[in-house]
Amino acid sequence: MERTLSSTEILHVDRPFKLDCGETLPDLDIAYELYGTPSDDNVILIEHALSGDAHAAFYQSGEEKPGWWDAMIGPGKAFDTDRYCIVCSNVLGGCKGTTGPASTNPATGKPYGLDFPPISIRDMVDVQRTLLTHLGIEKLKCIAGGSMGGMQAMQFFCDYSKLCASFISIASSLKHSAQQIAFNEVGRRAIMADPRWNEGRYYDQVSPEAGLSVARMIGHITYMSENLMQEKFGRSRKDRNTTNIFRPSFEIEHYLDYQGIAFVKRFDANSYLYITNAIDNFDLLTSISSSGRTRGVGRGRGDIQDMRPKKGLVITFTSDWLYPPSQGREIVKFFNALNVQTSYTQINTEHGHDAFLTDVGIQTKIIRGFLNSM
């Protein structure tokens, strides 16, 4: 089959961008991909999770693997590119083209590192609003994402409700629980405990690969259900090293090792710190009801009340213990209270949190059904 090619574009915004924390970025790059031609009722904004990027679907030239949600985006797929125009952008604070801590600070000519200001999920969606304006998009049929992508979808839907007809939140939460913050904190500590991290100043040296790979290993443990991990790896061993008993030996050790190493090649340690910090600080209720909401279009409580004809869809997975179904039900309750007609479905699966990437068939049926009805 012939491969459809896609490419990541960069929008450079040459004006200051004010952040939630009060600080300002002097300029901004936004990396995005666009599949299709936008019209008034065909645009779907896709939001990526912690380690994702703008390259959501299709193949970039020379690529072996397609974009991160290619199984869900394309002709005849859940987000059908024959019917809808799909936009996806890399988040603020990321390292795949959008401005983040690895970007050059115009004031110094060097990478920001820890001089990069703290960012929030609200800042991420503000950046996306800027992108949409540039693309001439004033209406969204839907805004959808899993995990952190779900948080952005909900935040965008609340902050710019006049733009959005619906949202889809998959395996996500209104705010992190203590356990979720705890896992993120261990990841951040692993990075900061690596001497190569050097207070975030490592861009001209070897990066804190050991710390970042441990952070990723912890992540992968939480993305998988206990049953699936047992079934996939059990106690089987790849090899038994007699000279160094602490080298990886069990299959699960090799798997985590592989995931950790693969991750450091494509991700920036400081981005990991900034983005997980934004996730932990996310609290949708506080964010939409705070009095300091002065920026952006359509901010304020009045706008939230304008939500009656709008729709939401919340999807959870039975074996997802990182973002458990109970958090999905909280989301439903929250949006029903705002008069958003929010449906809830819980997919029976053993694939844990990763199911939003792997359980394509059932999600396709659900999402196509939901989108077709609008």
Place this chain on the structure above:
Amino acid sequence: MSTLVTRNHAIIEAWVTNGARVLDLGCGDGTLLDALIRRKKINGLGVEIDQDKIIACLKKGICVHQTDIDQGLSNLDDMSFDYVVLNATLQAIHKPYKVIDEMLRVGRFAIISISNFGYVQNRLHVLSHGRVSEHIRFAGDWHDTPVIRFVSITEFMRSLTDMGITMTDARYFLPFGRISIHPPLKDLLVKEALFRLRRG
């Protein structure tokens, strides 16, 4: 089965007021809510446990929650609905008292249909075969039928009194497709009944 359901739907539709908020427990593929949305302009929500039926509802644009009714309706606020419907589902409920109680917590009126086990044909079937009919079991075998509750009209009414619930309207389905409001020998002659209930 399907004619029974549509007949119930017609009565429920007549009971429900225009623009009401309606919760349908065990809403299936959303046929009832779809009709009520189109003809009565209701604000509807369905609750269903089966994934395929959930998808059927989403296709119709119906708002639906995938929930086990027996786990309660804790996600729904007190008095957030005008009518809460439990049509052809009561016989599959593990904790009927809890569910009826929840229905009248979240809604002003409950609309419940029951299949009368005391109906003469059911009695005769038990007498001649020594077991309940396949019609009662929805074609399931004794160990896998969803139908686990067998109740007669009088028993059900006594339960309502126990729970402090008032019947505000009722329709009784008799043989030969006849419908009555005050039938004689209820326990014997009624096949199925539809009640509209409220607390107190």
